[in-house]
Amino acid sequence: MADHTPVLPLKNVVVFPHLTVPLAVGRPGSLAAVESALAHAASPETATLLCVAQHADDQEQPGPDDLYEVGTLVTVRRLDRGEDGAQVLVQGADRVRLQDCQWNGEFLESDYSLLPLPTGEGPEIDALIRENHGLAADIARIIDPRNGDQMFQQLVMAVRDPLARHYRMASLASLPVATQQALLEADTLLDVLQRMHDVLGHELQVNRLRREIADKASRDIEQHQREALLRQQKQTIEEALGDGEADELEELRQQLDAASLPEGARKEADRELRRLGRTSSQSPDYQMTRSYLELLAELPWTHTTEDNLDLDHARAVLDEDHYGLEDIKDRILEFLAVMQLNPEARAPILCLVGPPGVGKTSLGQSIARAIGRRFERLALGGMHDEAELRGHRRTYIGAMPGRVLQALRRAEVANPLLMLDEVDKLGRDFRGDPSAALMEILDPAQNSEFRDNYLNLPFDLSRVFFITTANGLDTIPRPLLDRMEVIRLPGYAEDEKLNIARRYLLPRQISQAGLKPAQLPLDDQVLVQIIRRYTREAGVRELERALARIARKAARKVLGESTLQPPTADTLADWLGPERFFPEAARRTQQPGVAAGLAWTDSGGEVLFVETSWIPREDKLTLTGQLGDVMQESARTARSWLWSAATSLGLDRQALVDQGVHVHVPAGAVPKDGPSAGITLVTALASLCSGRPVRPDLAMTGEITLSGLVLPVGGIKEKLLAAHRAGMRTVLLPRDNASELKELPETVRDALEIILVERIDTVLEHACGLTRTAHDCATT
Ligand SMILES: Nc1ncnc2c1ncn2[C@@H]1O[C@H](COP(=O)(O)OP(=O)(O)OP(=O)(O)O)[C@@H](O)[C@H]1O
Ligand SMILES: [Mg+2]
Numbered sequence: 128m129a130d131h132t133p134v135l136p137l138k139n140v141v142v143f144p145h146l147t148v149p150l151a152v153g154r155p156g157s158l159a160a161v162e163s164a165l166a167h168a169a170s171p172e173t174a175t176l177l178c179v180a181q182h183a184d185d186q187e188q189p190g191p192d193d194l195y196e197v198g199t200l201v202t203v204r205r206l207d208r209g210e211d212g213a214q215v216l217v218q219g220a221d222r223v224r225l226q227d228c229q230w231n232g233e234f235l236e237s238d239y240s241l242l243p244l245p246t247g248e249g250p251e252i253d254a255l256i257r258e259n260h261g262l263a264a265d266i267a268r269i270i271d272p273r274n275g276d277q278m279f280q281q282l283v284m285a286v287r288d289p290l291a292r293h294y295r296m297a298s299l300a301s302l303p304v305a306t307q308q309a310l311l312e313a314d315t316l317l318d319v320l321q322r323m324h325d326v327l328g329h330e331l332q333v334n335r336l337r338r339e340i341a342d343k344a345s346r347d348i349e350q351h352q353r354e355a356l357l358r359q360q361k362q363t364i365e366e367a368l369g370d371g372e373a374d375e376l377e378e379l380r381q382q383l384d385a386a387s388l389p390e391g392a393r394k395e396a397d398r399e400l401r402r403l404g405r406t407s408s409q410s411p412d413y414q415m416t417r418s419y420l421e422l423l424a425e426l427p428w429t430h431t432t433e434d435n436l437d438l439d440h441a442r443a444v445l446d447e448d449h450y451g452l453e454d455i456k457d458r459i460l461e462f463l464a465v466m467q468l469n470p471e472a473r474a475p476i477l478c479l480v481g482p483p484g485v486g487k488t489s490l491g492q493s494i495a496r497a498i499g500r501r502f503e504r505l506a507l508g509g510m511h512d513e514a515e516l517r518g519h520r521r522t523y524i525g526a527m528p529g530r531v532l533q534a535l536r537r538a539e540v541a542n543p544l545l546m547l548d549e550v551d552k553l554g555r556d557f558r559g560d561p562s563a564a565l566m567e568i569l570d571p572a573q574n575s576e577f578r579d580n581y582l583n584l585p586f587d588l589s590r591v592f593f594i595t596t597a598n599g600l601d602t603i604p605r606p607l608l609d610r611m612e613v614i615r616l617p618g619y620a621e622d623e624k625l626n627i628a629r630r631y632l633l634p635r636q637i638s639q640a641g642l643k644p645a646q647l648p649l650d651d652q653v654l655v656q657i658i659r660r661y662t663r664e665a666g667v668r669e670l671e672r673a674l675a676r677i678a679r680k681a682a683r684k685v686l687g688e689s690t691l692q693p694p695t696a697d698t699l700a701d702w703l704g705p706e707r708f709f710p711e712a713a714r715r716t717q718q719p720g721v722a723a724g725l726a727w728t729d730s731g732g733e734v735l736f737v738e739t740s741w742i743p744r745e746d747k748l749t750l751t752g753q754l755g756d757v758m759q760e761s762a763r764t765a766r767s768w769l770w771s772a773a774t775s776l777g778l779d780r781q782a783l784v785d786q787g788v789h790v791h792v793p794a795g796a797v798p799k800d801g802p803s804a805g806i807t808l809v810t811a812l813a814s815l816c817s818g819r820p821v822r823p824d825l826a827m828t829g830e831i832t833l834s835g836l837v838l839p840v841g842g843i844k845e846k847l848l849a850a851h852r853a854g855m856r857t858v859l860l861p862r863d864n865a866s867e868l869k870e871l872p873e874t875v876r877d878a879l880e881i882i883l884v885e886r887i888d889t890v891l892e893h894a895c896g897l898t899r900t901a902h903d904c905a906t907t
Contacts, residue, residue: 133160134177134235136189141307142178142199143294144219144244153212160234161215164203174203177237180304191228197312198223247316255320256289262327263296269334290316293323382424392584396423422528427535431542434498436467441497448493449486450627455614459494473571474592480600481616482731484666487596495544500592503534508549516564518581528581531568542590551597562604569593569610599729617844618665618731620872621658628654632671640678647681648693656696660706665731677702720815724807725828725850727842732849734826735792737811742787752792755800762790765808768835775899778816803840805831809887810894819895826850827859835887839863844870851875859884859893
């Protein structure tokens with residue numbers, strides 16, 4: 128039995144095992160449950176929740192008795208926060224029975240026991256499966272005679288496992304929650320199939336009847352009769368609504384007059400207005416045309432805000448919102464200076480790149496505030512469809528303008544600062560390539576005549592100030608990247624985080640919780656403890672979340688009876704739960720054969736341990752830990768170099784011939800590739816061969832050549848920040864990277880002893896005291 132897992136109560140929906148489902152999370156208790164799950168997970172991939180349906184959908188704060196007893200254990204795939212609530216993407220894992228569900232003051236949590244997934248086999252089961260597929264396919268065809276078959280294949284038959292497939296059908300069928308719940312509670316596959324058979328049979332009948340009624344109605348009324356009837360209806364309706372309609376038209380006309388449309392748009396508007404006058408307000412066309420005209424009237428064709436290019440003011444605003452980031456603020460001020468001197472110059476397209484939580488999005492907001500532009504944000508992450516950016520033609524039912532025009536309409540001015548978040552996560556598939564549309568949107572030569580499919584008129588985007596953000600540059604198409612000015616935000620050192628927390632995050636969280644600063648004094652020691660023991664990140668998002676938790680708890684204590692004792696270094700665990708990170712380097716490298724390397728990913732720098740051990744000769748060189756090709760080659764190179772240098776290092780070369788070596792790089796989900804682990808691999812192997820452990824507080828990075836040279840690598844700043852975070856004292860770096868050290872915050876430079884190396888020999892000497900004899904050096 129597992130204990131105290133947060134519970135997410137659900138209205139009107141059941142999450143089935145195997146399925147991935149987006150859920151809207153609005154209620155505070157639900158949001159707190161999701162956040163707690165994320166905060167307590169060792170990594171985001173392992174955050175778990177219990178999704179349980181509630182009996183009644185009008186219970187806003189359900190208690191344990193308002194929930195069903197059987198629910199689904201899910202992993203949290205993603206949490207997206209929006210203005211009104213959040214969306215969480217969960218993947219169903221197991222069926223569970225809740226035990227001892229309780230309200231802990233913030234959200235529901237419960238123990239649970241696992242229920243096995245329903246299984247079974249035999250001819251009856253096979254027959255039912257086939258029968259159910261037939262029924263479901265029939266329903267799909269009735270609902271949509273043209274595409275039903277294809278949809279059924281794509282949505283249902285693409286799922287391999289029969290149980291999962293039936294769960295998928297159930298989730299598509301919009302069934303009452305009690306029926307869904309009964310399906311979830313069914314313990315055998317046979318039971319699931321029989322229940323689905325009943326459901327599908329019923330749905331088929333209902334849909335058939337519906338179709339018959341519709342067909343009959345249209346057949347019964349003869350054509351001319353029908354027309355007469357319609358005409359009469361139209362007349363009656365027009366008489367009843369006549370004035371209202373005319374008013375509406377007049378109002379639209381006035382709005383359009385006020386919108387100062389460019390000539391082409393004005394003509395189109397007049398044409399559509401005339402059409403609207405001829406159309407009955409009951410017809411679907413009427414609504415469509417009206418929405419279109421409303422868009423024309425509401426789009427900011429000419430209205431702009433005036434820029435405030437006063438550099439002192441801009442500097443003051445940027446400083447007010449963000450600590451540090453001096454280089455970046457300087458570059459932004461340079462752009463503003465250029466815009467001031469040459470008003471004709473186009474605003475640059477900035478691309479802010481850096482790990483999560485370093486302030487990219489909030490910096491964009493701050494720039495908008497500094498120069499007095501409206502701010503709008505557009506999330507590109509996961510966008511696959513070109514039409515999302517560029518809109519659908521009006522001939523499509525339910526067509527809408529693309530997200531770019533929608534953002535401009537919201538902004539109400541033609542020159543907002545438009546933040547395109549997560550350009551590196553743009554998708555691309557059969558529905559079209561949104562990056563092509565984006566290229567046009569960002570291209571100064573084309574975007575003054577941007578054409579949205581829905582609007583079908585050119586709209587001038589050249590006045591928009593575009594800022595994009597990304598975690599990494601690798602996935603951004605080259606031509607797109609070429610149009611942007613890249614600004615890197617590398618992540619924060621500990622003392623920078625301390626300052627950010629003290630001056631920005633903590634005051635904000637305290638006021639959001641409705642407290643006064645004096646009610647929750649936290650001294651630096653406590654903040655540092657939170658940074659070291661409860662977060663391990665390049666940015667400050669987890670830190671902000673931890674502070675938010677403390678502030679919420681404090682608010683509750685202030686309301687309750689208990690007097691508020693602010694957290695101290697010793698009582699932190701009562702506020703944030705057990706510590707999540709420990710200084711591990713010393714423990715890891717006690718043994719010979721282990722060395723600490725530094726890696727660089729989209730989420731910042733990372734300390735990676737390379738472990739080696741002897742294995743039987745037949746297994747030669749075994750590599751595990753999901754290493755990429757380049758890293759595997761580095762491992763081979765490392766072994767070859769060591770073999771050739773073994774004798775001169777006083778190592779037993781024969782050992783490398785007689786035995787195989789296993790190289791493992793733990794740290795679960797971090798993608799590991801690139802050549803920068805080269806010297807770490809050699810060091811780990813040399814330590815294994817010599818039996819000498821590597822100095823525990825030492826980390827390194829550098830590519831190697833077969834002849835023993837150390838070549839420069841990327842991401843130096845991020846890597847050094849990570850080494851510092853992990854409590855390392857000494858770092859070995861390629862000499863050719865020396866010039867990048869000046870970008871390092873002083874505190875980090877002072878805390879780390881940085882040794883620049885040119886040859887592997889120097890690495891081994893520092894790492895485990897191995898030296899080569901001068902004579903041998905010359906000959907090998
Ligand atoms: N230098 C700073 N000074 C003050 N606050 C900061 C600073 N850097 C980040 N923050 C705060 O940290 C939080 C996270 O920042 P933000 O959401 O902008 O991160 P991001 O870089 O956009 O991350 P992601 O890549 O995940 O979108 C915000 O509340 C932001 O105000
Ligand atoms: Mg962001």
